[in-house]
Amino acid sequence: MRIFRMWAVAAVAAVAAVALGRPAAAFDCKKAQVAGFTYDLGPLARDIALASNATTPPTVTETTYTLNLCGPLAAAPDSTPAIDRCPAGAWVCRTVTNFKKDEKPRVVEVGALAGTGSHDGPTLEAQASGSDAPKQLHWKMVGPTIEGVEWSTDITLVCDKGAKNEGQPKVTGLKAGVLELEWSAPAACALSGDSDGGGGGGGDGGEDGDNRDKGSSGGILSTVTTIAFFSFALYLVVGVMYKFLVVRARGLDVIPNLAFWREFPYLCTDFAQHVWSMVGNRRHAGYSVV
């Protein structure tokens, strides 16, 4: 039994280490956390296409960037030949099409600039200024490396209450494989207040400070819950395996520490009754006898 306990402790420690060491949870566009503030980028979640033409005699070259802040792009229609489509799992894609007089347009380049399935989701970066919410965020995501160039995308999200979420981003540059865009929208403003669900934004420093505290304690709580859950699951699995394989227990006996778990509901009710009577005593007498 002592060996089993040691194993259980080691296993729980390992699970806790994995849970703490793993990268931040999957990117949640509607509750993105940056610098202690929460952002709802949901209103910007859609596939966007930005096309522009350049005169390249004797042809015209059209460059189209398609992007979605919150998930992989939808697959191209069946009418698009498979070879001309963005790679599956791309969040940002670049397509270069060449037009020459009456000839059929020819796709000469197509590639992901963010995501392709084998990569992590996007990261958000911001610099908080004191207790004020950041006015700009950077949405960054890497794509594939092709011929030594690591493609990636860096979108500057600018908090702008006067703009519309239905608007479009602007391409500001493509340098050394990094596509840069700028997008002004109200959704790029931090949520403020606890109950109104945000949108108001701005506010004074104290209000935003409250929001910040909420955000971080929520994160810790969910991490603790996750660790507790996984630890308990691991305890059950390892315990049942031990009882089944080593002790050769069968039936209900495979449950580790069965006696304790049998008692557990009674212990709980006992405890609750105890607390209840203590509270009751205090209410009635004003003092409780210890």
Ligand SMILES: *[C@@H]1O[C@H](CO)[C@@H](O)[C@H](O)[C@H]1NC(C)=O
């Ligand atoms: C670019 O030029 C081609 C050919 O003239 C045209 O079909 C296409 O719509 C143009 N694209 C844009 C974004 O103007």
